[in-house]
Amino acid sequence: xxxxxxxxxxxxxxxxxxxxxxxxxxxxxxxxxxxxxxxxxxxxxxxxxxxxxxxxxxxxxxxxxxxxxxxxxxxxxxxxxxxxxxxxxxxxxxxxxxxxxxxxxxxxxxxxxxxxxxxxxxxxxxxxxxxxxxxxxxxxxxxxxxxxxxxxxxxxxxxxxxxxxxxxxxxxxxxxxxxxxxxxxxxxxxxxxxxxxxxxxxxxxxxxxxxxxxxxxxxxxxxxxxxxxxxxxxxxxxxxxxxxxxxxxxxxxxxxxxxxxxxxxxxxxxxxxxxxxxxxxxxxxxxxxxxxxxxxxxxxxxxxxxxxxxxxxxxxxxxxxxxxxxxxxxxxxxxxxxxxxxxxxxxxxxxxxxxxxxxxxxxxxxxxxxxxxxxxxxxxxxxxxxxxxxxxxxxxxxxxxxxxxxxxxxxxxxxxxxxxxxxxxxxxxxxxxxxxxxxxxxxxxxxxxxxxxxxxxxxxxxxxxxxxxxxxxxxxxxxxxxxxxxxxxxxxxxxxxxxxxxxxxxxxxxxxxxxxxxxxxxxxxxxxxxxxxxxxxxxxxxxxxxxxxxxxxxxxxxxxxxxxxxxxxxxxxxxxxxxxxxxxxxxxxxxxxxxxxxxxxxxxxxxxxxxxxxxxxxxxxxxxxxxxxxxxxxxxxxxxxxxxxxxxxxxxxxxxxxxxxxxxxxxxxxxxxxxxxxxxxxxxxxxxxxxxxxxxxxxxxxxxxx
Numbered sequence: 100x101x102x103x104x105x106x107x108x109x110x111x112x113x114x115x116x117x118x119x120x121x122x123x124x125x126x127x128x129x130x131x132x133x134x135x136x137x138x139x140x141x142x143x144x145x146x147x148x149x150x151x152x153x154x155x156x157x158x159x160x161x162x163x164x165x166x167x168x169x170x171x172x173x174x175x176x177x178x179x180x181x182x183x184x185x186x187x188x189x190x191x192x193x194x195x196x197x198x199x200x201x202x203x204x205x206x207x208x209x210x211x212x213x214x215x216x217x218x219x220x221x222x223x224x225x226x227x228x229x230x231x232x233x234x235x236x237x238x239x240x241x242x243x244x245x246x247x248x249x250x251x252x253x254x255x256x257x258x259x260x261x262x263x264x265x266x267x268x269x270x271x272x273x274x275x276x277x278x279x280x281x282x283x284x285x286x287x288x289x290x291x292x293x294x295x296x297x298x299x300x301x302x303x304x305x306x307x308x309x310x311x312x313x314x315x316x317x318x319x320x321x322x323x324x325x326x327x328x329x330x331x332x333x334x335x336x337x338x339x340x341x342x343x344x345x346x347x348x349x350x351x352x353x354x355x356x357x358x359x360x361x362x363x364x365x366x367x368x369x370x371x372x373x374x375x376x377x378x379x380x381x382x383x384x385x386x387x388x389x390x391x392x393x394x395x396x397x398x399x400x401x402x403x404x405x406x407x408x409x410x411x412x413x414x415x416x417x418x419x420x421x422x423x424x425x426x427x428x429x430x431x432x433x434x435x436x437x438x439x440x441x442x443x444x445x446x447x448x449x450x451x452x453x454x455x456x457x458x459x460x461x462x463x464x465x466x467x468x469x470x471x472x473x474x475x476x477x478x479x480x481x482x483x484x485x486x487x488x489x490x491x492x493x494x495x496x497x498x499x500x501x502x503x504x505x506x507x508x509x510x511x512x513x514x515x516x517x518x519x520x521x522x523x524x525x526x527x528x529x530x531x532x533x534x535x536x537x538x539x540x541x542x543x544x545x546x547x548x549x550x551x552x553x554x555x556x557x558x559x560x561x562x563x564x565x566x567x568x569x570x571x572x573x574x575x576x577x578x579x580x581x582x583x584x585x586x587x588x589x590x591x592x593x594x595x596x597x598x599x600x601x602x603x604x605x606x607x608x609x610x611x612x613x614x615x616x617x618x619x620x621x622x623x624x625x626x627x628x629x630x631x632x633x634x635x636x637x638x639x640x641x642x643x644x645x646x647x648x649x650x651x652x653x654x655x656x657x658x659x660x661x662x663x664x665x666x667x668x669x670x671x672x673x674x675x676x677x678x679x680x681x682x683x684x685x686x687x688x689x690x691x692x693x694x695x696x697x698x699x700x701x702x703x704x705x706x707x708x709x710x711x712x713x714x715x716x717x718x719x720x721x722x723x724x725x726x727x728x729x730x731x732x733x734x735x736x737x738x739x740x741x742x743x744x745x746x747x748x749x750x751x752x753x754x755x756x757x758x759x760x761x762x763x764x765x766x767x768x769x770x771x772x773x774x775x776x777x778x779x780x781x782x783x784x785x786x787x788x789x790x791x792x793x794x795x796x797x798x799x800x801x802x803x804x805x
Contacts, residue, residue, distance in 0.1 A: 118145040125174060126155040128166040139177045143189040149199040149758075156203035157210070172225070175200060179229055182236035187246045194240075194252035197233075198259050202758070205263035217271050227275060234279035241284040247297060254301040255757055257281065261308045262754040265747050273312045282306075282324045289336035299340040300394075304753055306337075307397040310404075311746045315735050326404040331411075337401060338411040338453050341394045345456040348391060352463050352509070388464060389472045393749040395479050396742075398457070402486045403734065409493045412454045413502065413529070454497070454529055455506050457483065458536050462508040465540050472748075474550065479745065481556035484533070485732050488563035497530040498573045506532045511543045530564060531577050537561055541585040545592040551604040554589070558612045559729065565619055566727045568627035576629050579620075580636055586613050587644045594650045607658070607669035610651060614676045617641070619726045621679055638683060638712045639705070642691070645684040652677050679720045686718040687711070 121142065124131045132138035159167060178200070181193035204217065217226065240253045264270040285302045288294040295302075309321040328334060401408040461480045467473040487493045496502065503526040540557050544550055561582070568575060590613055593606045600606050620628070620637055628634060641648070655677070658670045694711050695703060703711075734742065 116145075116148055116151075118142075119148050119151040121145075122148070122152050122155045125170040126159060126163075126167050128163075128170060130170070139181075140189070142177075143181050143184075143192045143196075145192065147192055147195045147199055149195065149202070152196070152199040153203035153206060156200075156207055159207070171200070176229060179233045179236065182233065182240065187249065190240075190245065190249050191252055194249060194256055198252065198256050198757070201256070201259050201263065205259075209264065230272070230275040231279055234275070234281065238281060238284050241281070242287060250294075250298060251301075254298055254305065255760055257305055258301065258753055258757050261305060262750045262757065265750060266743075267308060267312050267746060267750060268316075270312075273309075276309065277312065277320055280320050280324070282321055286328065286330055286333045290330060290332040292336075295336045295339070299336060300344075303337060303340045303397045304393050304749070307393060307400055308746065308750060308753070310400050311742065315739065322404065325400065328405055329407050331407075334401075334405070334408050334411050337397070338408070341398045342453040342456045344391060344394045345453075345460045348387060349456065349459050349463065351387070353507075385467075385470050385472055388467070388476050389748065390752065391460075392476060392479070392745060393752065395476065395483070396745055396749055398453075399479060399483050399486070402483055402490070403732075406490070406492075409487070409490050409496075412487070412493060413452050413496050452504065454487075455504055458506055458529070458532055459508065462510070462536055462539065465543070466509065466511045474553070475741070475745065475748075478553060478556065478741065481553060481560065482732075482738065484560045485556060485563070488533075488560045488567075489732055491567075494530070494564070494567040495571075497533065498528055498568070498575055500528055500576075502529070503527055504529060504532065508532065508535055508539060510539055528575065530575055534561070534564065534577060534582060538581055538585045541589055545589065547596070547599065549596070549600055549604070551606075551609065554609055555612065558609065558616070562612065562616060562619070562729055565616065565627070566729060569619065569623045569727050572626050574627055574629040579628070579633055580640065583617075583620075583637065583640045586616060587640065587647055589613060590651060591644075591647045594647065594654055597654060605666050605669060607655070607666045607673050611669055611673045611676055614651075614673065614680065615726055617680060618676060618723055621683070621720065622723060622726055635709050635712050638687060639709055641680060641683055642687045642708070642712075645688065648677065648680050648684060652681060676723070679723065682718065682720060687715065690715040
């Protein structure tokens with residue numbers, strides 16, 4: 100017979116905490132406070148057990164919920180009453196208990212959606228009264244003279260409330276949060292450097308989620324207040340939280356490149372990117388990209404809603420930093436092999452700029468074309484750039500020739516081009532850097548799984564920048580030939596892949612947008628091109644690539660005769676848009692042939708062709724309307740579903756982090772609870788002084804049969 104150790108002697112099982120035992124009593128419908136008037140005061144000296152309370156609530160069925168409803172309601176009310184205490188330990192424990200209570204209730208409610216557990220436990224009328232009181236206390240805690248861990252737990256409690264359901268519009272508590280706004284408290288914390296450092300991230304995430312509650316269905320006070328916020332300190336603090344997160348991501352990426360051996364730098368780069376960006380959602384890099392959704396969404400809401408926020412884009416600084424020096428925004432750090440001059444952003448030593456961080460971040464994220472999370476993240480980046488490119492002040496700032504930056508844009512390794520060793524480039528206005536970024540996207544995403552929506556957004560940003568230059572007669576010193584070559588390459592790809600792509604998307608609409616950009620240069624280029632030589636180069640490129648435009652014209656003509664074509668309107672518009680380009684090509688092709696015949700040459704040089712162009716501008720073009728106009732960006736209805744999914748992801752991600760933070764929260768006040776092992780079991784509960792906070796109850800353990 101195998102001998103077994105007796106359960107009563109030598110057992111090493113950890114005794115049950117007193118607070119866990121009290122949770123069990125409450126969730127069995129018993130009243131542990133009946134024998135001691137000081138029970139609740141002493142209960143809140145016990146360190147809460149987040150996981151235990153959540154588990155006890157999760158075990159309850161519908162009948163048991165009715166039985167324990169008074170106890171849970173009492174616990175809820177006692178927690179709120181304790182928020183008015185001056186005792187730091189009790190204050191923190193009551194906040195943590197509220198976090199655990201709401202987290203457990205939401206988890207139970209999500210698991211059994213047929214049960215309206217919030218109303219079952221609290222009742223609608225009482226819930227409004229107690230939540231109003233809770234919000235008042237939370238305001239007082241956030242702005243009062245309390246321990247920082249109490250402020251921290253208060254913000255975590257608010258995050259628990261706003262992340263209770265995946266769909267924020269289905270969260271019953273949001274109506275109470277709308278009626279009792281915390282916006283002013285958030286602004287004051289963001290305005291204070293010390294509070295912002297400790298709590299800024301939580302506040303920005305909270306604001307972002309709150310802004311997205313029924314934003315298109317009813318008046319949301321957080322939307323209204325964020326849109327009119329003019330506090331420069333708060334807006335700078337808001338932007339600083341975003342820039343720090345993006346800068347950290349960029350730094351980590353560059354450090355990963357630094358790990359590559361110099362001897363195999365070029366051969367290994369594509370492998371690095373491939374390993375960093377894989378379709379597995381569990382990949383660390385993918386998770387890092389997804390983790391930025393919350394702050395990117397916060398940036399989107401700010402640039403979309405608040406005109407005042409635009410002024411902070413070029414002025415966000417690191418804490419305790421000197422005023423920004425635009426030409427030295429990025430610092431040198433450990434050298435990347437073969438890229439000894441490549442700068443790395445270092446916000447601990449140098450001030451930085453939010454736009455610089457966004458541009459560099461986009462250049463990293465756009466290298467991934469395999470993962471849906473990264474594609475969604477990049478779409479959000481393009482929507483942010485769309486809002487920025489529509490703003491007059493942002494454009495004036497980006498085109499300011501006295502405000503120049505060196506920005507490292509990362510470029511993907513591709514077979515048909517050599518990787519540019521000079522990744523940093525020269526110091527230039529941010530508009531030029533933005534155009535570099537957009538050109539890089541155009542040339543690096545011509546693939547079978549064609550990201551049509553991203554290309555439309557990309558071309559839309561380019562169009563908005565050019566419209567600003569034409570309207571304000573800004574002559575940006577930019578190598579336009581790179582843009583023209585990229586756009587022509589895109590048109591060539593669309594023609595070559597027509598049979599495949601036309602079944603999936605409207606390639607005629609995208610082609611029309613690209614052709615109209617060329618028409619904008621042709622018709623209004625004299626108002627924004629820096630030199631007359633740029634016009635010559637434009638006409639040279641159109642003639643050099645005349646085959647592409649001829650093939651597009653032939654393709655369009657074919658579809659005009661197809662009655663079943665679903666894109667007939669865009670086909671007709673594209674046909675009309677090609678008129679001037681085809682006229683230019685025909686005119687100069689004839690002039691070049693005549694000149695070659697006169698000179699007796701067969702292969703002219705580029706300079707000779709340019710000379711022919713300069714001498715033969717005697718052609719008549721058709722004036723096309725509305726080339727410098729675009730439809731203003733609107734979130735609804737086109738992007739409504741996208742943002743619902745994005746907010747859902749942010750809510751889920753925030754909820755996961757809350758669980759870890761609250762579960763492991765440790766009070767800065769010395770723990771007054773000393774667990775003592777006693778011989779008491781759950782069966783002798785009737786003789787227990789439940790008010791004594793220094794007792795632990797060992798779990799009952801049956802003696803195994805021999």
